[in-house]
Amino acid sequence: MKHEITRKEYFNSEDYLLEVRAPSVAEKFQAGNFVVLLTHPKGERIPMSVLKAENGNIALVLKKLGKSSRELDTYEVGDKLEAVIGPLGNPIDIKEYGNVVFASDLVCGHAENYAASKALHEIDGNHVISIQTFPTKGSKYLEKELRSVSDEYYITTMDGSYGTKGHYLDVLERLLKEKKVDMIFAGGNLSSLKKLAGLIKPYDVPAMVTLRSIMVDGTGMCGSCRVYVNGEMKLACIDGPMFDASMVDFDALINATSRFKEKETEAMKKYNKDTGGK
C-alpha cells in the first residue's frame, strides 16, 4: 500500500511540513515513537520523527539536507510514497513529572518534542517548559505549535536576531540555577546533547535524549545504529530512540554518524548534476 501526501507546507526555504496518509501507523503512534520512510523502491529507509498523528495522517518535519531529503522535496500533495513503516521505537512514559523541559536545536528534535510535550501538557501536575534554538530568525518554525503545548516557552537564535541570543543550553543552565527541574527531554544535535550531559551533572535531574544514529532496517537486524550506553551495546531502533544522557558514549556516536559523509557529498553532487541543481 502506498502513502499519499496530503499536505506540504514550507516554514522557510529549508524546512517543511509533510503530511502523509498512513492510517494504521497513525492509529498506533505514541509520543516517542518514530517511523521509517521509504520514498520510492530504490530509496533509503529513512528514520523520521513524527510531529503529529491525527485523522489517519502522519505529520513529519523535514529539512532539505542530503540527497534523500532533497529528492523527497520533489514530491507534492497527491504524490505517493512507497512506504511508511511503524510506529517504531519505544514511546515515552506519559505521566506526571513536575517541571519538565523539552529542548532542541535541530529539525527532528523540534518535531518529536512537540508530540511529547503535547502529551505531557495534558497531564495534571506537569509544568511544560519548551526551549527551541535556531541559527537565525528566518529559520524558525513550530513556534506557535510549541507555545500552545507549553506553560513556559523560550526561543533562542544563535545570531540573536530573534528571542534570546545563544543556545538552548544557555537557557537551560539559567533554569537549572533558578528552579527545580524534574525532567529533561532533549533532541537534535548530538554535540549539543553531549554538552547537555555535562551541564546537568551537578544537578539532580534526569535527561532523556533522542539519539539520531544511522539505521538500515530500523527493526534491530543490522547493528548500524548501535550506541553504547553505560558500557553496553544498545540499538537506537529497538532499545531507543531515547536514552539516559548521563550514560551515553557520545564521542563514539558522533564519530559513527559521520561515517558516510563522503558518500553523502558524492550522492549530493551526482544528484545536483542529474537534476541541474533543482
Place this chain on the structure above:
Amino acid sequence: MANIIKNRVYVSEQAVNQRIKNFDEVSLGYNKEEAVREAKRCLQCRNSPCTENCPVHVDVKGFIKLLAEEKFKKAYLKVKEDSPIPAIAGRVCPQENQCEGACLLGKKYDAVNIGKLEAFLADWAMENGVNEEFNIKEKKQKVAVIGTGPAGISCAVDLRKNGYKVTMFEALHKAGGVLQYGIPNFRLPKNIVDKELSYLEKIGIEIRLNTVIGQSIPFDELRNTYDAVFVGTGAGAPIFLDIEGEKLNRFCSANEFLLRTNLMKAYNPKYDTPVILGKRVGVIGAGNVAMDAARCALRFGAEVHILYRRTKEYSPARMEELHHALEEGVNFKELVSPTRIVGENGWVKGVELVKMKLGESDKSGRPRPKKIEGTEFIMDLDTVIVALGTRPNRLFLSKTPELKTHKWGGIIVDNGLMTNIEGTAAGGDAVSGGATVIEALGEGRQAAKILHNYLLSKKLTTPG
C-alpha cells in the same frame, strides 16, 4: 543393473574473472540434456537414504526417476509435493549434509547432484508456466503468519492448501526474510525469490509488507483477529564480539553489510544505499554468512581475508560456497582469532589476531581451537566485518513478553512446536536460533500440521 557413472555432470558457471565483477548468479545450472544425464546416474537404491535425510522428506528417488525419463512436469510436481519453494531450496540447501550426504553413490563416487536437479526442475517449470494444480476447499478460519522467511512460507502454503485464509506479515518492504536480505543475488537471484513468492499470492495467501507485529499491530489484536498464529520471525540480530574497537567506523556486522548489499541493493548505482569498505576487508568467521559477506566485498573491488579460528575443513559453510569463495580469490587465514580491532582517528586500521591451534574435539565433533599465548600480531585492514552468527530477532519478542523464550532469546516450544500461548506455534530460526533454510521449511510444515489439528478441534468445540 545400470552402469555406474562415477562423476557428476559438470554444472556450468560464470567464469571467475567475469563473475567477480557482477552480482549475477554464479551457477548457470543444468540444461535439459545435462539434467537428464545427471538424473540417470541415480542408482534408484531401495532405501532412499536421501529422502530420509531431507528435513521435508522430498521423494528424491521418485522425482529423479521421472526426470531421467524426461517427464519434466511430473518430476516437478513430485518435488513440489514436499518442497514448497524448490527453486530456492535447490540453490541454498546444504545438500552435502542432507540428501547428497546420504546418497549411496556418494559413498564411493560423486553423489548425485540432487540440489541442481531440483533447481533445474523448478526453473524449467517457471519458464514453461507449469504450476501445481489443486482445489482449495475454502474454510472460514483465518491464520496469521508472522514473518515471510522460509518457515513462514512453508507453514502458510500448507495451511492455505488446507483451505485456511492465510495472511503473512513482513516488517521489511520486501518479502522473503533471509532469502531477501541475507543471501546474495549471485547465490540466489532475487527474481527467483520473487517468482517463488508470487506463487504464494497466486494460491490466495495475502502478504502484508511494512507491518511490524508488536508495533504496527499489537500481538493481542492479531490474536483476536485470527484463529491461529505462526511465529516465524527468524534470527537476524547480529552478534558482536565484545572486544575493544567495535565502536570504530568501518567495523560492522555481516548483517549490516548484507542488508545494505542485498535488500537495499548497494551494488546497483540506481539505488541510494551507501557502502564503504576501503581496500582491505577482513571477515571474521567462516560460515555461510561469512562467505556471503566476503564474496560481496570482493565484488565491490576489495581484497578480502576470511579470518577463522579453525582450519578450512572445519568451516561450517556450504561446500559450494567455500569452493566458490576460494576460487574467486578470497584469502583464507586459518587458525587466528581476533583480540581487538585497531583504529586511528575513529576508523578501523586493522585487527589484532592471536594464533590458534586445534585441540581436542568438542560436542560438534570439531577440534576446539586454543590460543597460543604471546603470538598476537596486527593485520592491516580498512574494514572488519563480523560474521559469527545471529540471535533471534528481538523486536517482536520484546513487545510480547507473554510469549515464553529461553534466556538466549529463542522461543520455547513443545514437541509439536506450540508455544505457551494458545493457538500460537513457532518455528524456524526464531526457535532454533540459527539453522538452514530447509530445516526452517521443515518446521514450518510441521507447525502447519499442528495448527491444522488445533483449528479442527477448535471448530468442534466452538459453537457457531
